[in-house]
């Protein structure tokens with residue numbers, strides 16, 4: 466049985482928990498649960514300042530807890546799916562809507578809830594929130610802070626975060642779906658390095674292994690592509706940072722590049738992308754179960770340029786979405802929610818005010 470954390474333990478552990486190392490993963494998980502969840506499973510913040518503030522403006526989402534009824538708008542969110550581009554998340558929102566049988570009221574269409582932030586796009590489809598995160602650590606970091614606060618203000622219960630991305634495979638062919646088990650930084654550390662008040666802080670970049678295995682189990686033998694699990698390298702750059710020869714600058718040889726990629730491969734790294742460590746570190750710190758599912762858009766052992774035709778890229782990018790939708794359907798079915806979404810399509814309650822927009826009114830814009 467998982468150990469129970471008491472107030473006394475809470476006082477003993479410094480919140481930057483690397484100061485007091487945990488005995489084992491189980492103890493760390495119990496501690497994290499204690500500091501990140503209320504007893505009913507709703508999200509608790511590891512920041513006492515927020516509840517003392519008159520209002521909290523989620524600036525980059527164009528939302529706020531005074532200006533919006535966040536509980537009414539988002540209280541039923543169970544899955545937060547993120548990916549780099551607004552277009553991918555718009556596609557995923559429409560795809561998952563179909564997959565879970567969520568019907569919009571007549572004349573309504575999905576609306577980008579964060580359109581007026583001009584930063585990120587966000588679509589809500591029943592219990593699924595689909596959000597674009599941009600490229601790289603700073604963009605994801607800002608979004609994660611605001612998404613975790615959104616979960617808190619909305620009183621969401623045990624939300625699950627999944628990144629749906631693209632990546633470069635290492636010895637892995639384009640079109641392969643890759644589920645991350647460990648996210649590694651540029652120095653192959655399984656953590657994310659932050660600079661806070663001028664000091665270096667490392668937070669473990671831990672993803673949920675059980676969730677990764679469950680996602681893998683949902684790959685079908687009939688899928689015309691492979692789905693694998695492996696280590697993911699997360700870099701701060703697409704070009705020199707990923708050992709590419711085709712950036713504006715390059716001060717290493719092709720042999721050096723190949724030796725580096727081989728070294729990664731020997732270390733068990735199967736793909737490279739640019740968000741997994743920050744995504745893993747912040748979800749883990751918030752006690753949120755998370756996974757990263759990417760499709761390889763090239764095999765880096767064969768080259769650097771991304772040159773797959775547009776239609777091929779489009780089809781490849783649907784593959785992680787298909788896997789994630791199988792998982793969402795499975796969880797909703799287990800909770801008896803899929804049936805209610807499918808079975809009462811006509812009676813899904815009145816549209817959440819800020820989620821949909823009437824087609825007619827858009828036509829006038």
Ligand SMILES: O=P(O)(O)O[C@H]1O[C@H](CO)[C@@H](O)[C@H]1O
Nearest residue numbers: 549600601630631738739740
């Ligand atoms: O396809 P997405 O999810 O945007 O992610 C990958 O693509 C971008 C680089 O092209 C990086 O952000 C990398 O992580």
Ligand SMILES: O=c1cc[nH]c(=O)[nH]1
Nearest residue numbers: 631632633737738739
């Ligand atoms: O090679 C690649 C492809 C997609 N995304 C990356 O970060 N690298």
